[in-house]
Amino acid sequence: MPPIKRTKFKLAPEQLLEMFYWLKLIRAFDMRLSVLVKQGKVRSGVYTGIGQEAIIVGTCFGLRKEDYICPLHRDLGSFLMKGVEPRVMMSQMFAKATGLSKGRDSALHSGVSELGIFGNTSMLGANLPVAAGLALTYKMEESDNVVIAYFGEGASNVGDFHEALNFAGVQQLPVIFICENNLYAYSVPIEKSMAIDDVAERAHGYGFDGVAINGNDVLAVYQATQGALARARSGGGPTLIECKTYRWHGHSEHDKAFYRTDEELAMWKSRDPIPTFTTYLHARHVLDDAQEKEINARVETTIDEAVDFAMNAADPDPGEAVTDLYA
Numbered sequence: 401m402p403p404i405k406r407t408k409f410k411l412a413p414e415q416l417l418e419m420f421y422w423l424k425l426i427r428a429f430d431m432r433l434s435v436l437v438k439q440g441k442v443r444s445g446v447y448t449g450i451g452q453e454a455i456i457v458g459t460c461f462g463l464r465k466e467d468y469i470c471p472l473h474r475d476l477g478s479f480l481m482k483g484v485e486p487r488v489m490m491s492q493m494f495a496k497a498t499g500l501s502k503g504r505d506s507a508l509h510s511g512v513s514e515l516g517i518f519g520n521t522s523m524l525g526a527n528l529p530v531a532a533g534l535a536l537t538y539k540m541e542e543s544d545n546v547v548i549a550y551f552g553e554g555a556s557n558v559g560d561f562h563e564a565l566n567f568a569g570v571q572q573l574p575v576i577f578i579c580e581n582n583l584y585a586y587s588v589p590i591e592k593s594m595a596i597d598d599v600a601e602r603a604h605g606y607g608f609d610g611v612a613i614n615g616n617d618v619l620a621v622y623q624a625t626q627g628a629l630a631r632a633r634s635g636g637g638p639t640l641i642e643c644k645t646y647r648w649h650g651h652s653e654h655d656k657a658f659y660r661t662d663e664e665l666a667m668w669k670s671r672d673p674i675p676t677f678t679t680y681l682h683a684r685h686v687l688d689d690a691q692e693k694e695i696n697a698r699v700e701t702t703i704d705e706a707v708d709f710a711m712n713a714a715d716p717d718p719g720e721a722v723t724d725l726y727a
């Protein structure tokens with residue numbers, strides 16, 4: 401088979417390789433954090449998204465700077481894809497002065513307005529009405545920018561979720577709701593918190609489309625997101641995309657996840673989004689062994705450099721504790 405020029409997803413080979421790089425980088429970032437937590441070196445709580453990377457890459461790939469994202473605790477990779485440098489993100493996890501919030505928060509609540517990243521609070525689902533509000537701003541400004549909001553299936557049971565979807569549906573807002581359905585909300589399995597199979601169904605009650613897709617297939621996520629983006633940009637309103645996936649680690653790095661079986665974990669590890677995409681790239685002659693080695697090396701160097709930078713960076717100056725406050 402000759403090398404492809406463009407895929408049916410309208411992605412050129414270079415773009416597919418870029419996606420591959422992001423999948424690898426985000427996986428490596430979380431993996432390294434997990435080790436650093438066990439070594440007692442990280443000051444923040446760490447909630448890895450290992451196993452869920454295809455969702456972040458498929459939804460963030462090709463977004464504009466002005467398209468706002470509203471990430472949750474498991475979405476550090478979205479910060480990287482939106483343009484936060486790995487060394488800055490790592491500094492954030494080490495609560496260093498060089499981090500996003502200059503050591504002021506527990507790492508999960510920072511935003512970067514210049515890059516279109518909203519800093520979420522701890523309250524699950526609370527980012528969704530904010531996302532609707534941001535989308536309302538874009539609608540009022542008559543811009544074609546879009547807001548992407550992430551949430552877990554657990555968060556789809558809180559009131560904020562329903563209020564946000566209702567408002568977005570009534571106002572036909574340019575917002576995409578991305579459900580990362582990893583089957584557990586902390587230790588609670590989905591069947592103990594929901595009486596339906598698909599979170600996507602909930603969108604229909606608010607008058608817009610909801611689709612459930614394989615969240616471990618980066619191209620499926622990309623394709624669904626591109627459709628939703630086109631709809632939102634042209635005034636067609638919101639979409640809910642439910643990405644079925646699985647988190648490999650516990651809820652956070654201190655959770656050993658005894659509430660699930662080894663068999664279940666093994667089954668989902670066999671659906672790892674990275675090897676399946678790698679196989680596709682090899683089969684389409686987009687990626688060869690030498691390129692794969694080069695990308696892996698580049699990822700390792702980037703992570704090593706980020707960790708060195710963060711570990712050697714200055715702690716926050718106590719004298720600055722009351723700067724950057726707004727009242």
Ligand SMILES: Cc1ncc(C[n+]2csc(CCOP(=O)(O)OP(=O)(O)O)c2C)c(N)n1
Binds near residue numbers: 524554558582585
């Ligand atoms: C309103 C609210 N209720 C409970 C919590 C405590 N809490 C933090 S994370 C979590 C589980 C979240 O599950 P889900 O929304 O499915 O996302 P996941 O962690 O699986 O990605 C819970 C219950 C919270 N932060 N906010």
